[in-house]
Amino acid sequence: MAKPRTMRRTVIFDLDGTLVDSVPDIHAALDRLMAARGQPPFARAEVTRFIGDGVPVLIQRAFAARGLPADPTALPAFLADYEANAAVETRPFLGIPAALDVLAAEGWALAVCTNKPEAAARQLLAGLGLAERFAALGGGDSFPVRKPDPRHVLATLEAAGGDPARAVMVGDHHNDVAAGRAAGLPVAFCAWGYGLPEMADGAPVAARAEELPALLERLMPR
Numbered sequence: 001m002a003k004p005r006t007m008r009r010t011v012i013f014d015l016d017g018t019l020v021d022s023v024p025d026i027h028a029a030l031d032r033l034m035a036a037r038g039q040p041p042f043a044r045a046e047v048t049r050f051i052g053d054g055v056p057v058l059i060q061r062a063f064a065a066r067g068l069p070a071d072p073t074a075l076p077a078f079l080a081d082y083e084a085n086a087a088v089e090t091r092p093f094l095g096i097p098a099a100l101d102v103l104a105a106e107g108w109a110l111a112v113c114t115n116k117p118e119a120a121a122r123q124l125l126a127g128l129g130l131a132e133r134f135a136a137l138g139g140g141d142s143f144p145v146r147k148p149d150p151r152h153v154l155a156t157l158e159a160a161g162g163d164p165a166r167a168v169m170v171g172d173h174h175n176d177v178a179a180g181r182a183a184g185l186p187v188a189f190c191a192w193g194y195g196l197p198e199m200a201d202g203a204p205v206a207a208r209a210e211e212l213p214a215l216l217e218r219l220m221p222r
């Protein structure tokens with residue numbers, strides 16, 4: 001009798017700060033948005049701190065930092081600019097393409113769960129030649145909920161054809177740790193990203209992308 005097939009293991013990756021260093025293009029688009037309102041540019045460290053909760057919150061934080069009232073035209077203006085310019089300076093972090101190759105060769109399915117709007121995330125992955133590697137992409141506006149809500153992770157996993165009992169979450173922000181854990185997944189934290197070290201909250205930390213395959217193997221043995 002044929003043995004029942006064991007479902008493939010799936011890695012759910014966060015995008016910004018985990019797979020790609022996207023802050024240069026986010027920073028540039030945000031400064032153009034602010035310049036159109038007569039505002040001075042931001043420092044890179046400020047923009048890095050604004051990232052993690054999706055674009056609407058990024059813009060709220062930027063406007064609050066400049067003491068500006070909310071402006072409903074800002075979000076569509078930012079998105080139109082950013083979607084067209086998401087892959088100008090943005091690149092995968094050092095070692096990420098090679099780590100994805102190793103994971104794929106080891107039989108992992110790969111998926112992306114990001115709070116970045118889906119259209120911008122797809123533009124970016126396509127612009128970097130990474131899109132075909134992923135079985136599914138769940139953006140910040142793909143479902144009624146987003147990270148830290150675990151349903152964002154679970155819906156992305158379902159779209160990838162994955163099994164929640166055979167999946168791990170990798171991210172750089174407390175939203176990733178919280179969403180992955182609440183979804184019942186083991187979590188790994190990326191030290192190279194935009195989150196503060198304490199956001200790992202006890203999750204195992206990868207210091208470099210090349211450490212990911214062995215770390216994920218430990219979290220979810222074959």
Ligand SMILES: O=C(O)COP(=O)(O)O
Nearest residue numbers: 015016052053054114115
């Ligand atoms: O868009 C954001 O604020 C964060 O995106 P991420 O979930 O890919 O880190």
Ligand SMILES: [Mg+2]
Nearest residue numbers: 014016017172
């Ligand atoms: Mg992130």
